Amino acid sequence: MSRSWRVLLRRLVLAFLGAALLGWLVDRLLLALLLTALVSLAWQLGQLYRLDRWLSGDRDASPPQVGRVWDGIAAHVTRLRRQSRKRKRKLSKLFSQIQQATAALPDAAVILGEDDRVVWCNGAAQQMLGLSPVRDIGLPVAHLLRHPDFVAFLHQRRPSDNVEFSAPVDDALLLSARIVPYGKKQRLLLATDISRVRRLEQVRRDFVANVSHELRTPLTVISGYLETLLDSDSPAFDLWRPPLHRMQEQSRRMLHIVEDLLLLVRLESRKERPPFKPVNVPALLATIVDDAIALSDEQAHLISVIADPELWIAGSEKELHSAFANLVFNAVRYTPAGRRIEIRWFADDGGIHLTVEDEGEGIAPHHIPRLTERFYRINRDRSRDSGGTGLGLSIVKHVLNHHGGQLRISSELGVGSVFTCDFPHELRMERTAISARNVTGSRC
Incomplete structure (x- = not known):
């Protein structure tokens, strides 16, 4: 028990003892005790009323000042309110930083609630996905992004997968999206613009294919001539047979590399799977x-x-x-x-x-x-x-x-x-x- 509570109890005991003595002297013991209890209760209610007005934010109200118990309670509440205000300032600052960070993200971010309804989206989502933070909040994302590949991906619910689809705002914009769990019964949709990456990959594939096609013909011709020379029975070629064999091995190896490169280009360039x-x-x-x-x-x-x-x-x-x-x-x-x-x-x-x-x-x-x-x-x-x-x-x-x-x-x-x-x-x-x-x- 704290010291303030001990003081309060001591005062109450002394007050009731004094009231009992006075009532005994005037032969009104019960009345004296009752009046003392009523006065004590009224005083406590008054302090409680002042505390309630002060806690409710009434600027004209002051915290209870009478009595150490109420002083302690008021001081404790004051500390809690200061700590709460400090936490609120920190959270507000952190929330503001998060908002600024998400707004600065180059990737689209959309929070999906139950039934994959839009809860929130950042600025990039507005630009890349055409979402509106006013118009589209609460609507199912499948009604807003209707690309068949995205809708099928949305229903798979496998967080490790990605899907590529054309942006609804611009068909030339290619997006890669993934969905990860977020909070309670929520998911986070992240979409990245990969148009430039895919264009660079296409340029690389075209370059490899063109170079490979250009190399295949001369390599085939060289291999043919080397094979003809090696098949000759003329003694004049005996001295050249070892280097010709090495040349033939290297030309065949280069030809195999070219063929494998062309196969890789075909595999990478294929957008649709052929019938199995x-x-x-x-x-x-x-x-x-x-x-x-x-x-x-x-x-x-x-x-x-x-x-x-x-x-x-x-x-x-x-x-x-x-x-x-x-x-x-x-x-x-x-x-x-x-x-x-x-x-x-x-x-x-x-x-x-x-x-x-x-x-x-x-x-x-x-x-x-x-x-x-x-x-x-x-x-x-x-x-x-x-x-x-x-x-x-x-x-x-x-x-x-x-x-x-x-x-x-x-x-x-x-x-x-x-x-x-x-x-x-x-x-x-x-x-x-x-x-x-x-x-x-x-x-x-």
């Missing part, structure tokens, strides 16, 4: 393995295939052949002679998978995130000697993206590597079902 057809992956793998055995030659790798013969996939056979062949041929190139290479094609609850496992030297962890970059090489000298172009895994990544899949890489130094292609269940096709459908179609 049933692909007999087990037969495709058998063809690739035959080529891998020929590539292995004297190294005599132990190449094995474990494939579900009934498991087919809907996709582009040409693209899948390129992706799978790159993985298998890479395993042959970077696995020491006589070591094991295992290829598996199977399905489980997680989807459809192709794994290529080797017993090579392994890959250091810091290299793995960059393996799908163009021309990225762990050991440049060895990569050139092995005949690789440095574009194989980049092609694999783009092919898998076209099929809604992804590439996973795990490796351990001194043990080997595992490259896994993951495909969604939606692409799965059974050979028996395809055969039955073909028979039915032929009868019709």
Whole structure:
């Protein structure tokens, strides 16, 4: 108990004792005690009334000054009010800074409430998305941004995804949007202008395609002439055969790089996915393995295939052949002679998978995130000697993206590597079902 409360209780006790003594002397004990209680209550109510007026913000009212208890309460409330005002000033300043920061953001930001209704938007959202903070607040964002790709993305509710669509205010403006959880039952829509990035990418693709086309013809001519010279039986060419062989190897390597670059350009430039057809992956793998055995030659790798013969996939056979062949041929190139290479094609609850496992030297962890970059090489000298172009895994990544899949890489130094292609269940096709459908179609 605080000192002020002890003083108040002491005063009340003394007052009632004095009243009791006075009442006993005049033979009015009960009346004296009652009057003392009423006076004390009236005084406390008066102090409470003054405190209420003061707390309600009445400028003419003053805080209770009589009595230490009320002084303590008033002082405590005063401290709380000062702290509250200080917090309000800080919050107001912080809110003002947040408003200024969001207003200065080059990206559009929109807060979506329940049913994806617009709660708030910044200035960039007004310019890029055509939203109005007065007219559109409370309206479903799907009614304001009606691009089919955005509406489908909005209903997916997967925060890690992005969607690209044309801005409603300008078709030439390309936006990349994502949605992240925000607060309670709210989401934050963020949209970025990527028009310049896409234009630069298109310029780069056009440049690579043009250069590759220009290089392919002279490289083909050079390779043809070199092959003709090497096929000659004239003794005059015996001295030149070793350098001619090296020239032929380098010209073929350059031609392979050009062809891979052109394939990458086609994969990157394709805006719409071509119609998928049933692909007999087990037969495709058998063809690739035959080529891998020929590539292995004297190294005599132990190449094995474990494939579900009934498991087919809907996709582009040409693209899948390129992706799978790159993985298998890479395993042959970077696995020491006589070591094991295992290829598996199977399905489980997680989807459809192709794994290529080797017993090579392994890959250091810091290299793995960059393996799908163009021309990225762990050991440049060895990569050139092995005949690789440095574009194989980049092609694999783009092919898998076209099929809604992804590439996973795990490796351990001194043990080997595992490259896994993951495909969604939606692409799965059974050979028996395809055969039955073909028979039915032929009868019709």
